[in-house]
Amino acid sequence: MARPAVVITGFGLRLPGANSMAELLRLYRSGKAATRPLGGELTGFAGGRVGDPGLDALRTKQMDACAVLALAAVTDALAMAGLGKGPGLDEAGVYVGCGGGGLESIEQSVLDWHQRQDVKSQTLMRCMANAPAAQISITWGCKGPSLSYAMACSSASHAIGEAVTRLQSGRCQRVIAGGTEAPLTQTMLRIWTAMRLLGQGPEAVVRPFCYERGGLLLGEGAVFFILETLEAARARGAEPLAQLSGYGAWSDATHMTAPNSDGQARTMTLALTDAGLSPEALGHVSAHGTATLAGDISETKAVKAVFGAHAARLSVSATKSFHGHLLGAAGGVSLLASLLAVREGFVVPTVNFGTPDPELDLDYVPNAAREGVDIRHSLCNAFGFGGSNASLIVSRVE
Structure with missing residues (x-):
């Protein structure tokens, strides 16, 4: 029997330089990178920050920045797909790629202990690698499989790919899948510097595939997709944007x-x-x-x-x-x-x-x-x- 086709019916993003597809297209057409000098406590480094004041409304004491970014992107993806909390998502799966988990919260907890001999009670919930997946499931009432993939730089792609295989198996009709990361911390920047893989200085830029390439810069952000079987999408009148083939x-x-x-x-x-x-x-x-x-x-x-x-x-x-x-x-x-x-x-x-x-x-x-x-x-x-x-x-x- 032929396996079901899997299609994308919605997506959401929070990226350096863009919080929507319209903004992303403007950025790509401009031909100008969104990485900048980081400043503040990260002076001396360049990287990619998300600019979205609306994120503050999502923050709670139990959420690291990587979970907040994920929730913002998922909310937009669901809106595009025409889905909300209820029957459409009751049995949906949540597949999340996150290489580091709550990196900001991990660093802050170490500082809290060494500076004040105190660690906040919410630290564990903020630091868990599966926290973004759990927060998405709780927020949107998704009772299907909630799975996290920590495979370094291929985490999101594996999460999406494994979600596709789940849908193709016929055991699920709808999945929220993507990736999130918030790695702009002193610790992470210095680790990548020590490995001699980070572009040096606050004016550094990323130059893939050309002679002057000198390393990467870190960025924060989240991208999520609504994946459905083609049959399920058509049954509810949703437009398939593309197929994951x-x-x-x-x-x-x-x-x-x-x-x-x-x-x-x-x-x-x-x-x-x-x-x-x-x-x-x-x-x-x-x-x-x-x-x-x-x-x-x-x-x-x-x-x-x-x-x-x-x-x-x-x-x-x-x-x-x-x-x-x-x-x-x-x-x-x-x-x-x-x-x-x-x-x-x-x-x-x-x-x-x-x-x-x-x-x-x-x-x-x-x-x-x-x-x-x-x-x-x-x-x-x-x-x-x-x-x-x-x-x-x-x-x-x-």
Whole structure:
């Protein structure tokens, strides 16, 4: 029996530079990154902050920033999908990618103890990695599976991909899935600096795939999608925005931090096989694109291995050049770029692009967006530390 088609019927976002799709398109058309000097106690660093005064109304003593960002994005996604608390969500699942959990609250609790020998009673609820998933379930009355995925930078992509498999199994008709992260803390910034992977100085920018690339910047944010079987969406008159047609998951099993192009290529191939597509059917890749020396070379090599001569005809977007690296939520941002490609014919540029690197010779869509492009299928990559790789394929609903 054919498995059910899975479609996106809504999405919501809170990202550096954009809190809605209209704002996101304006940002991408501007060709200007949303990362900025962080200032305050984080002076000396650059990164991506979410600007949304409305978040204050969601904050409670039991919620870290990563849960607040998640709730804001989910609220918008449900509104777009035409869903509210009640029968439509009673049996819905909640699948959340979050690499670090309540990082701000963890750091604050350590400071509270060393400065005042006191720790607040709400600390545990704020710090738990599954807190965003629990808060979403409680707020919206979702009694289906509530699951959290902590797979470093591929967390959101795995959460979305595993949600798709749940829907395809026929055991669920509707799922809230995405990722959230709030990593802008002294501890996290200094950890990434110590690893020599962070762009240095308050004026640093992210430059994926070009010769001047010098590392990543951290960003906070959340992206969530409403996923449904096509049958369930049509039964309630919801518009399918795009189909999630393929999911590949593979582990390098080689190194905790070094990327492995063979593992990445295997992941993309699995997604293509799952979707029943040939490499030539793809028109766009929403890349992991971290702007690290090894990472960009590995991903480019993997794309060439999978697509062969067709790789030169692919448009390759790197959203981290705009927002910074959202770690566990990064896959959700990349999926938005794939959705834009197949639904709107809009190809997100890779900004801050300078001198082409002779080792990196794909079409990285430097600095300026492309519109009116006919793309039926887009591949979205997320590669996490520990060698956990995920690829998703987004297809146009014909």
